[in-house]
Amino acid sequence: xxxxxxTTDFLQETGGISVFTGRFFKEAFKPRYEISxxxxxxxxxxxxxxxxxxxxxxxxxxxxxxxxxxxxIEYGVESQLPAMVGIAIVREIGPVITALIxxxxxGSSIGAELGSMKVTEQIDAMEVSGTNPFKYLVVTRVAASxxxxxxxxxxxxxxxxFGSYIGVNINGITSFPLFYTQVFNNLGFxxxxxxxxxxxxxxxxxxxxxxxxxxxxxxxxxxVGQSANSSVVISSITIFVIDLIAVQITNVLNLN
Amino acid sequence: xxxxxxxxxxxxKSNQDVIIIKHLNKSFGSNKVLVDxxxxxxKDENLVVMGKSGSGKSVLIKCIIGLLEPDSGTIExxxxxxxxxxxxxxxxxxxxxxxxxxGNALYDSMTVRQNLEFPLRRHWMNVNQxxxxxxxxxxxxxxxxxxxxxxxxxxxxGGMRKRIALARTLILKPEIILYDEPTTGLDPGTAKEIIExxxxxxxxxxxxxxxxxxxxxxxxxxxxxVVMLIDGRCYAEGTYDSLKKSGDPKIKDLIE
Ligand SMILES: Nc1ncnc2c1ncn2[C@@H]1O[C@H](COP(=O)(O)OP(=O)(O)OP(=O)(O)O)[C@@H](O)[C@H]1O
Ligand SMILES: [Mg+2]
Numbered sequence: 038x039x040x041x042x043x044t045t046d047f048l049q050e051t052g053g054i055s056v057f058t059g060r061f062f063k064e065a066f067k068p069r070y071e072i073s074x075x076x077x078x079x080x081x082x083x084x085x086x087x088x089x090x091x092x093x094x095x096x097x098x099x100x101x102x103x104x105x106x107x108x109x110i111e112y113g114v115e116s117q118l119p120a121m122v123g124i125a126i127v128r129e130i131g132p133v134i135t136a137l138i139x140x141x142x143x144g145s146s147i148g149a150e151l152g153s154m155k156v157t158e159q160i161d162a163m164e165v166s167g168t169n170p171f172k173y174l175v176v177t178r179v180a181a182s183x184x185x186x187x188x189x190x191x192x193x194x195x196x197x198x199f200g201s202y203i204g205v206n207i208n209g210i211t212s213f214p215l216f217y218t219q220v221f222n223n224l225g226f227x228x229x230x231x232x233x234x235x236x237x238x239x240x241x242x243x244x245x246x247x248x249x250x251x252x253x254x255x256x257x258x259x260x261v262g263q264s265a266n267s268s269v270v271i272s273s274i275t276i277f278v279i280d281l282i283a284v285q286i287t288n289v290l291n292l293n
Numbered sequence: 294x295x296x297x298x299x300x301x302x303x304x305x306k307s308n309q310d311v312i313i314i315k316h317l318n319k320s321f322g323s324n325k326v327l328v329d330x331x332x333x334x335x336k337d338e339n340l341v342v343m344g345k346s347g348s349g350k351s352v353l354i355k356c357i358i359g360l361l362e363p364d365s366g367t368i369e370x371x372x373x374x375x376x377x378x379x380x381x382x383x384x385x386x387x388x389x390x391x392x393x394x395x396g397n398a399l400y401d402s403m404t405v406r407q408n409l410e411f412p413l414r415r416h417w418m419n420v421n422q423x424x425x426x427x428x429x430x431x432x433x434x435x436x437x438x439x440x441x442x443x444x445x446x447x448x449x450x451g452g453m454r455k456r457i458a459l460a461r462t463l464i465l466k467p468e469i470i471l472y473d474e475p476t477t478g479l480d481p482g483t484a485k486e487i488i489e490x491x492x493x494x495x496x497x498x499x500x501x502x503x504x505x506x507x508x509x510x511x512x513x514x515x516x517x518x519v520v521m522l523i524d525g526r527c528y529a530e531g532t533y534d535s536l537k538k539s540g541d542p543k544i545k546d547l548i549e
Contacts, residue, residue: 153401154400154401157396157398157401158394158395158398159398159399159400159401161360162392162394162398162399162400165359165360165387165392166387166416167415168415169380
């Protein structure tokens, strides 16, 4: 079972990830910088998850619009449909769903990749080849996922809104400029900024947790599967916890 | 039990030690793996370390290359004590010491060429592309696998993988080579080829080698001197012929 069931396990895991995070910040800002590997990871992590995230984003926007319409008609505010969907997507659904899919795709692949490298001593082989594996493998992946997720969220938001536009047009005709105006007149800076900022944290959490699980994978091939699995489970839970904290902070800062 | 020397090895042509290990202790929890272990590796010699499975041979060799930190004792390579060195100083030493992993530790995600280029580019940062190509070709030539240059490790057989790992170890023309069980898991024919390769390489590059093995063929063909690691100590040392004559049951047990 991937979830830490016992409290001691939970505390141990949290402690381990905290120490790992500390080490990340210590190593990330010291030379030598692994620029080319970082760029390669940005490509792998960002570009390769684009089709999946685009597709889910599109369906999400479309379905959300179609589901909301009957209720809005009942209250006689059907014209508010684009505005409502826009806010829902940009503030909450876009970042969270994208992050969860990202955790599923990237988290599991990082966990499995580093896990199998650990188990087959490839990480040790890097070490003796004059490479700091923490910098080469962990820092690059965490930095790439931290930077790529916000970009993916923005792209996913845009595609979702397009899906929503199509959803609006299924039962009636709204011109694109009108739809666009309705969405963006109701979206403020305070809607976009917190969502954008929290997606950095989502990306960081997915990166650091899956690297941690992979880097300290148990011996044996069974350990690799476990690392991949618990990377996804723990990342997903952490995304919701961060989301919860983020909404509290935006409330306190009166950004609504 | 005291370590005993069965036969003093005859004095070597050169009397220079490239590795000197003194009073090495290493334990994992209550499991005492190495206890007051002492050996030296002379220049230009092939030293074979024998020991039962689980006797701590891999632990010993990992302490030498700095992958594991000993609890106490000194490991001097070229006159520098490994446990005292920081990462940069260790990298300097590691550029001159080749390490063949027990499980090969080839990078799964890279082609054979990239596997061989990795230590080159990491250790010698200013090496140019023609030079890299030349060295890669030369290393592959040494192990007779030129045609595999663009293959992935997963496409190779076990014996081929061992050879590629050997090529990767040799590419930096190391002065010392550490082999961790180079012939286990191979059929007798392939094992013999690998041993002959090791001997040929030692002649060609005039490197000093520390070979961990319990393969009698390997001991017979490659060893200038044999050390027996029993109960965490250097239990006996001498030439193959001298150890073969010994009546000690523990030695007989290892040497058949
Ligand atoms: N990282 C580790 N953590 C805990 N114990 C370890 C670790 N590495 C090795 N050991 C223990 O040290 C002992 C020696 O292991 P080692 O791998 O050196 O054996 P070996 O002599 O290389 O055996 P083999 O011939 O099977 O490779 C074993 O009892 C093993 O359980
Ligand atoms: Mg071993």
